[in-house]
Amino acid sequence: MPPEDDPAAWLRSAFDEHRRALHAHCYRLAGSVADADDLVQETFLRAWRARDRFEGRASVRTWLYRIATNVFLDTRKAAAPRSIPAGDPLEWCADLGPYPDALLGADPQQDFVANETVELVLIAALMYLPPRQRAAFVLRDISGWTPGEIADALGVAVPAANSLIQRGRRLLRERVPDDPRQWRRPQLTAEDERILRRYTAARHPDDFRALLAEDVRITMPPDAPVVGIDAAAEFLGRPLDWRTVPSAANGRPALIGYLRRPGGAHYEALVVDVLRIVDGRIAESNAFVGAHHVAAFGLPPTLPAGD
Known part of the structure; x- marks a missing residue:
């Protein structure tokens, strides 16, 4: 009592x-x-x-x-x-x-x-x-x-x-x-962190292709999933102006994405990608779209456009 x-x-x-x-x-x-x-x-x-x-x-x-x-x-x-x-x-x-x-x-x-x-x-x-x-x-x-x-x-x-x-x-x-x-929640490994660093630095479809499994799947409700290495590499390698912050969620590597739209004055919080890595390749990326998901990581809703 x-x-x-x-x-x-x-x-x-x-x-x-x-x-x-x-x-x-x-x-x-x-x-x-x-x-x-x-x-x-x-x-x-x-x-x-x-x-x-x-x-x-x-x-x-x-x-x-x-x-x-x-x-x-x-x-x-x-x-x-x-x-x-x-x-x-x-x-x-x-x-x-x-x-x-x-x-x-x-x-x-x-x-x-x-x-x-x-x-x-x-x-x-x-x-x-x-x-x-x-x-x-x-x-x-x-x-x-x-x-x-x-x-x-x-x-x-x-x-x-x-x-x-x-x-x-x-x-x-x-x-x-x-x-x-x-x-149970998996434990983040050194290999997970190494692949996340490469994923963070990737910009072009070929960069992503080197990291992805052949049957990779990207989920991003409410939109339809992207399935297969070719489609996923092209999707991830689109010429968009991103700023990203590496993190971890549910025991997996995660990448928090801020997007600056053409003519925008700042980068806007948009998405959290949580990766599932199998045998050294990204087998799945679960994308959670919305600034509220970014806020859960204690990050701001926008980032400045300058360096």
């Missing part, structure tokens, strides 16, 4: 301690940093209003996760129902976004939050699940909650919680690796 003399100070301290873990949890539910920011803010407001009623039967972390999960479900209830297209969500879901590695702290290899943050492919696959199935799956198979804890959090009986978990697993079975160890 919070101390009776100052429950407000207790909550502020507890929230600061668990903020990063809570933000990563909200990202797994919502699929974008901007939505996770909003969910965390609303979670704090609800926890603040309920601070005197925290009874200590569960840990503070569990209590905050429960509030955050229900905030997510409430936001989805208020949203208009949407049909889910067939195919890869990385090709059609414009609501998805990358998670900057910098948000995970200075030493992600030793950090629980980083190890709990899942691979981008699983984040995308979760978009197939209805909100309650998604919440149950994330709490059970990623955060390790028991069916009883999930039932309590969602306000349902244990058999209903188990049913949500099992239905979520069945829907994801054909879309994610069978081994849960492959759901």
Whole structure:
């Protein structure tokens, strides 16, 4: 229970301690940093209003996760129902976004939050699940909650919680690796960083061709994907005026792109490219278009045109 003399100070301290873990949890539910920011803010407001009623039967972390999960479900209830297209969500879901590695702290290899943050492919696959199935799956198979804890959090009986978990697993079975160890955030390697430096310096189609796999795929919803080395090299090598910033997201190399349009006075934040590298070649580039994705990396909306 919070101390009776100052429950407000207790909550502020507890929230600061668990903020990063809570933000990563909200990202797994919502699929974008901007939505996770909003969910965390609303979670704090609800926890603040309920601070005197925290009874200590569960840990503070569990209590905050429960509030955050229900905030997510409430936001989805208020949203208009949407049909889910067939195919890869990385090709059609414009609501998805990358998670900057910098948000995970200075030493992600030793950090629980980083190890709990899942691979981008699983984040995308979760978009197939209805909100309650998604919440149950994330709490059970990623955060390790028991069916009883999930039932309590969602306000349902244990058999209903188990049913949500099992239905979520069945829907994801054909879309994610069978081994849960492959759901975890990958570790950025020295080779990844070397290829990212070459990708950053590339300007012409031949420069990109030397880096790409034959069956490379570029996704950029809502636009159609670009598939194959020839099409991708020509697409990436278009004569546009870019400024780029190398980074990392979801354990993968990432490149943040600013574009100056003809006659423009500055470069405008436009896109974050997250690369998947296989056997020394770029097998996939997931492009997330929009200044809000760039803002998630703590970068400005524009860069000056001069040197």
